[in-house]
Amino acid sequence: MTGILTSAQMRSTEAAAIACGKCSGADLMERAGQGAAQAIRDAFPVKHRHAVILCGPGNNGGDGFVVARHLAQAGWRVEVLSLPGAGQSGDAARMADLWDGPREDLARAAAEAGARPDVVIDALFGTGLGRPLDPLLADVQAAVRARAGEGACARVALDCPSGLSADTGEVVGGEDAPVLPADLTLSFHSPKPGHYLSRGPEICGALTVVPIGLPPEDVPPLEAPPTGPITRLVAPASPPRWLGARVAPGNGDHKYTRGHVLVLGGKVAQGGAARMAARAALRVGAGLVTLAVPPAALIENAARLDAVMLARCADAAALTELLEDARLSALCLGPGLPPDARTRDLVLAALGAGRPTVLDAGALSAFADAPDALFAALHPRVVLTPHEGEFARLFPDLAEARREGSKIDAVRVAADRAGAVVLLKGAATVIAGPDGASSLHAGVYARAAPWLGTAGAGDVLSGLIAGLIAGRGAQDVHGQVEVAAWLHVETARRFGPGLIAEDLPDTLPQVLRDHGL
Numbered sequence: 427m428t429g430i431l432t433s434a435q436m437r438s439t440e441a442a443a444i445a446c447g448k449c450s451g452a453d454l455m456e457r458a459g460q461g462a463a464q465a466i467r468d469a470f471p472v473k474h475r476h477a478v479i480l481c482g483p484g485n486n487g488g489d490g491f492v493v494a495r496h497l498a499q500a501g502w503r504v505e506v507l508s509l510p511g512a513g514q515s516g517d518a519a520r521m522a523d524l525w526d527g528p529r530e531d532l533a534r535a536a537a538e539a540g541a542r543p544d545v546v547i548d549a550l551f552g553t554g555l556g557r558p559l560d561p562l563l564a565d566v567q568a569a570v571r572a573r574a575g576e577g578a579c580a581r582v583a584l585d586c587p588s589g590l591s592a593d594t595g596e597v598v599g600g601e602d603a604p605v606l607p608a609d610l611t612l613s614f615h616s617p618k619p620g621h622y623l624s625r626g627p628e629i630c631g632a633l634t635v636v637p638i639g640l641p642p643e644d645v646p647p648l649e650a651p652p653t654g655p656i657t658r659l660v661a662p663a664s665p666p667r668w669l670g671a672r673v674a675p676g677n678g679d680h681k682y683t684r685g686h687v688l689v690l691g692g693k694v695a696q697g698g699a700a701r702m703a704a705r706a707a708l709r710v711g712a713g714l715v716t717l718a719v720p721p722a723a724l725i726e727n728a729a730r731l732d733a734v735m736l737a738r739c740a741d742a743a744a745l746t747e748l749l750e751d752a753r754l755s756a757l758c759l760g761p762g763l764p765p766d767a768r769t770r771d772l773v774l775a776a777l778g779a780g781r782p783t784v785l786d787a788g789a790l791s792a793f794a795d796a797p798d799a800l801f802a803a804l805h806p807r808v809v810l811t812p813h814e815g816e817f818a819r820l821f822p823d824l825a826e827a828r829r830e831g832s833k834i835d836a837v838r839v840a841a842d843r844a845g846a847v848v849l850l851k852g853a854a855t856v857i858a859g860p861d862g863a864s865s866l867h868a869g870v871y872a873r874a875a876p877w878l879g880t881a882g883a884g885d886v887l888s889g890l891i892a893g894l895i896a897g898r899g900a901q902d903v904h905g906q907v908e909v910a911a912w913l914h915v916e917t918a919r920r921f922g923p924g925l926i927a928e929d930l931p932d933t934l935p936q937v938l939r940d941h942g943l
């Protein structure tokens with residue numbers, strides 16, 4: 427799986443490669459600029475041959491000078507508009523010296539009209555942006571306007587659109603601070619968290635990763651960096667090789683080896699969410715699924731269920747009794763449960779059994795007043811699946827800190843505090859385990875699945891996870907949660923327009939078949 431590197435991890439990867447003598451900083455900059463120039467030529471057909479490149483004061487600007495040289499060598503007309511100080515030190519200075527074409531001060535260019543380019547390339551700031559763009563933006567915008575007029579020309583950002591934090595996906599300086607949106611962003615070596623999180627996808631436009639000859643992202647640098655573990659990207663472009671091993675039953679399997687999921691259902695007339703979770707667990711591969719509901723809700727559910735079995739469960743004592751059956755191998759609580767004292771007791775009884783367990787919705791909100799009581803009962807084979815609101819109820823301080831930091835960091839701290847796997851939902855879904863491992867499922871760009879924003883989609887996700895951790899999957903809960911997140915989005919994309927939550931479990935078999943199972 428691909429790794430997603432933060433700015434600090436990217437710097438230490440580069441430093442490690444240089445320190446072991448494999449390459450110099452100038453080599454990396456040359457490869458970055460050359461690769462970006464090629465990607466720009468690939469993205470814009472031959473009629474596009476005029477580029478204006480905005481170069482900043484650091485290495486991002488240095489990349490811009492290399493792109494200028496390679497596009498010019500390919501026959502493009504190229505003008506560089508640079509900030510004062512651009513290319514004045516180190517490798518960037520060497521690359522600026524090698525550029526012998528037109529170059530003008532950006533502030534001066536703002537006052538003069540020029541020929542309209544086909545492409546404006548943003549090489550102002552990349553991973554080194556340290557403060558808001560404010561004082562500069564007026565000049566930059568005026569310079570672009572002076573060239574392009576009000577008409578649109580294509581916008582390409584090198585590494586990261588200037589103004590966007592490569593680590594968080596927020597605009598540096600806050601929501602109203604300036605940023606230069608792009609139509610295409612060319613990230614060097616690996617994607618960065620900010621390309622996927624928060625406003626990143628909207629500001630980056632489209633994303634292409636340009637290799638620069640560093641070792642693969644998932645190979646750690648020679649000296650362990652003081653930058654924490656690398657986040658995995660769960661979004662393989664082609665049918666994932668791991669899917670069969672993770673989902674398909676073996677020939678020797680029978681229903682009990684595939685696992686028996688117990689889903690706790692809600693009161694009369696509040697049973698739909700749990701029924702959808704139960705159906706999803708069965709469809710994704712659990713051998714048996716039982717829905718346990720309050721006595722008054724038995725008749726309603728009996729009328730609605732066939733392959734899913736039904737059990738009576740009045741309270742926590744009844745649940746403990748049910749759990750004496752050791753074949754119940756995974757539990758799912760939350761969909762359709764109210765956030766009340768009964769639910770709290772059910773959750774604590776379920777956790778006491780020590781089995782792989784998914785807690786969602788009401789099972790999380792029931793602990794809004796006492797998250798520590800929940801955390802004290804959790805164990806590493808529990809998966810919490812909050813949406814942003816539920817996350818804020820359990821981790822109010824982390825939700826507050828999210829304004830500054832990244833979603834990935836917040837979920838990592840949450841998983842460590844909870845001692846369980848935490849999946850925080852959204853177009854970018856972040857998963858972290860108590861062991862420090864983290865992954866990101868990016869339902870954006872080519873894998874966008876906005877149809878998933880429909881009532882009950884989260885209930886289905888809970889069921890998918892429960893179904894996947896009920897059998898052999900219990901040995902790698904974090905990995906199975908990644909598979910569930912991937913299948914959830916893949917299934918929504920397969921169904922497409924008009925999706926409602928009930929469609930997800932019933933579309934799943936087509937997705938599995940599409941991918942060779």
Ligand SMILES: NC(=O)C1=CN([C@@H]2O[C@H](COP(=O)(O)OP(=O)(O)OC[C@H]3O[C@@H](n4cnc5c(N)ncnc54)[C@H](O)[C@@H]3O)[C@@H](O)[C@H]2O)[C@@H](O)CC1
Binds near residue numbers: 437458485560562
């Ligand atoms: N780390 C790596 O492995 C590689 C990095 N490369 C490039 O290097 C970039 C990072 O370079 P740098 O660390 O020099 O950082 P940047 O070039 O992104 O920006 C840092 C420079 O901008 C100034 N600055 C920051 N915010 C400012 C603001 N709001 N207003 C005015 N000035 C501001 C800083 O003082 C510094 O001079 C990457 O994004 C990438 O484009 C590539 O050359 C390839 C290899």
Ligand SMILES: Nc1ncnc2c1ncn2[C@@H]1O[C@H](COP(=O)(O)OP(=O)(O)O)[C@@H](O)[C@H]1O
Binds near residue numbers: 854881
């Ligand atoms: N725009 C989107 N792109 C991708 N996934 C989305 C989007 N909107 C919602 N989702 C997914 O849909 C699910 C909604 O879950 P949730 O908020 O718990 O709703 P509910 O409680 O109605 O089931 C989550 O898995 C979330 O990640």
Ligand SMILES: [K+]
Binds near residue numbers: 549551588
């Ligand atoms: K940039």
